Amino acid sequence: MEKFTNPATLESADVLRPLADFPVNIWEDPLASFAISETESHTYDERLKALKEEVKESFVASKANMIENIKLIDALSRLGISYHFEQDIQEQLEKVFLSDHLNEMTRTGKFDLSTAGVLFQVFRQFGYKVSTQVFDKFKNEDGKFDERLGEDARGMLSLYEASQWSTRGEDILDEALSFSTTRLETLSRQCAPHLAVRIENALKHSFHKGITRLETRRYITYYEEEPSHDKVLLEFAKVDFNSVQLLHRQEIGHVYRWYKELQLDVKLPYARDRVIESYLWALGAYFEPQYSRGRIIVAITIILLTLLDDTYDAYGTPGELDQFTDALERWDRTAAEGLPDSMKYLHHVILDFYDKIEEEMDKETRLGCGFHAKKSFILTAKGYHKEAKWLREDYVATFKEYKENGIFLCAYYAAITSSFVGTGDVAKLDAFEWLSSYPKVFVASLIISRFMDDISTYEFEHKRKHVGTAIDCYMKEYGVAKGKAIEEIQNIIMDSWKELNQELMRPHLFPFPLLMRILNLTRVIDVFYKYQDLFTNPELLRDDVVSLFIEEIPI
Structure with missing residues (x-):
């Protein structure tokens, strides 16, 4: 740990300065802590190529079912690998957003709350202002969210994440945030451990307001515990994360050397x-x-x-x-x-x-x-x-x-x-x-x-x-x-x-x-x-x- 040097002892010690007692640096030797070997940088290249092709084939196949396609885009985004298919995703979302099928589904779609939340999040995440009408069907006669929904942990989490994308005048999303937050605090103590951790993380920092790379690292751990996870998708996310991590370590070394020099x-x-x-x-x-x-x-x-x-x-x-x-x-x-x-x-x-x-x-x-x-x-x-x-x-x-x-x-x-x-x-x-x-x-x-x-x-x-x-x-x-x-x-x-x-x-x-x-x-x-x-x-x-x-x- 770096020793703190008192600047009051430097230069003109008789000058009164507004010094602050900042905590010290905790990374003693980043060049050692974040170093990589020459062989590491080539370890993942071939596997990444093969996995990327498999995932791309899955993406193309998923277009036959709009809901499944949107769910796959959500998974790609959360797993930190959507950047590989950025143009494909952009073109697909624009095509769907402009279609009559989406408008019809928004008003009358027969899907659960979790799916509605994912659909809403994905479109808004990529800049498409899908209507809040997608949530109207989940309200009761009094215009409030149906209390029975509060028992569905995945549905509440999806609604909570969707509410983070609210804009001015969208009262239904303000209601969604309040409704989902209170219920998630209870549900986190009742659901499967890996889902409970995800809920707790989301309540602390929603996906929309989190640092993307941190969200990815946490989601990979969560996704692996999901019984229905896609093995190819999971491996691609892991290999890509480790591969890109090597580049990040090199960059840290570059910045640190500049600083020390x-x-x-x-x-x-x-x-x-x-x-x-x-x-x-x-x-x-x-x-x-x-x-x-x-x-x-x-x-x-x-x-x-x-x-x-x-x-x-x-x-x-x-x-x-x-x-x-x-x-x-x-x-x-x-x-x-x-x-x-x-x-x-x-x-x-x-x-x-x-x-x-x-x-x-x-x-x-x-x-x-x-x-x-x-x-x-x-x-x-x-x-x-x-x-x-x-x-x-x-x-x-x-x-x-x-x-x-x-x-x-x-x-x-x-x-x-x-x-x-x-x-x-x-x-x-x-x-x-x-x-x-x-x-x-x-x-x-x-x-x-x-x-x-x-x-x-x-x-x-x-x-x-x-x-x-x-x-x-x-x-x-x-x-x-x-x-x-x-x-x-x-x-x-x-x-x-x-x-x-x-x-x-x-x-x-x-x-x-x-x-x-x-x-x-x-x-x-x-x-x-x-x-x-x-x-x-x-x-x-x-x-x-x-x-x-x-x-x-x-x-």
Whole structure:
């Protein structure tokens, strides 16, 4: 375990700095922990090819029965292998969605609640806004869900998962969420152990709001315990998971070497050392092999954003932060002269990284895109600087002021922009310009991200003098207690999820993969900050890191 170095002993020890007592890094030697042998990377190739062909044949055959086809797509998605058949799935769902058969089945379909929930989830997951009428048949004469449904564990789980896709005005899904949640809490104590675990996991993090790769790892374990599981599908999922895991380990090594070669843990000892956790964040943006470069870029961006955050929040003095912000805005290496060595070094590292990204994007004929990547990082610094000024002046912003600063000048803008960088030609200049216009889907994501972070980090941040959070601003402006402020902010988060869900529905102005980056990074926030600040407290993520990057799945 890495020893914590007290930054108060570094540089000008007589300067009073707002240092934070962050938990230490728990991964002593990632290059050893996540290493792979040369032979491992070729172990799965031939088996994957054969299994993929078998699964594709099953997919084609399933088209004869719409319900079975939709269930297979659901299984492929949950097992983490739908990306192999992305185009086929897209074409099939669009064909079915536009058919009269689907509309007829939605109104009069003779299927159970579990099937109805799966059908609803799959279409919405891929951006097709199937009607909530699919659930009307499960209501009684009073317009409420039939109480007898509460005895069906699989049906309740499916209804619960479907309700996560609600948009504004869909009251039936609000009712479905309430109805299913209370009953699942009881059913989890009565059903088969593997189903009980799945229910408990879903209540903690629904599939829709979970990190895809974590959901896949858990679902493979569940699916194997299902008596009716498809052996070929299960083996394909296991082999693919292990194969892609090898690539992920290589990427971790790349990011870690970059970090250690720059000696960022030594040069900035006051900041959180979170290489592995930053990579997990990037994995949440996209896990598929074709996004390897993107994951590395996002991981490094998250590391730099963490160092930036801690510099503003837990190190820099007011005067230093004024100069540091100005130096970033000017994008001038000489403008950092006179700053403490750690801040000057960080400034140089940031400029080097983003200049290299811009150079690479220019070579890809994505001219102008690098400018937007830089702009997103500068705006983040300006947002942190504004909060530092508020702290200096003992100013508690109005809730509107805080919300606007948190939306338009926050780290999640830089994180999402970096995820666009890694999508290649899918994200040209017009995509970056669209993102910088703050479309509804992006604003909804930023609201969720900023407010969930504020709620989970509230207690830790208030152990020392800290700028007012959304909770503090709400309490002061509306004269309410902390509990009430959190409740109201959670309502805003829930409403923002509905807005986000709506904006994911077709037709889209820009390619669906770009919208998925926004959704996926919002999912990371939901997992990292829903209950506690997992990113700052890496011990809480240890089991997930081990299951994703260290342990293979037995085949």
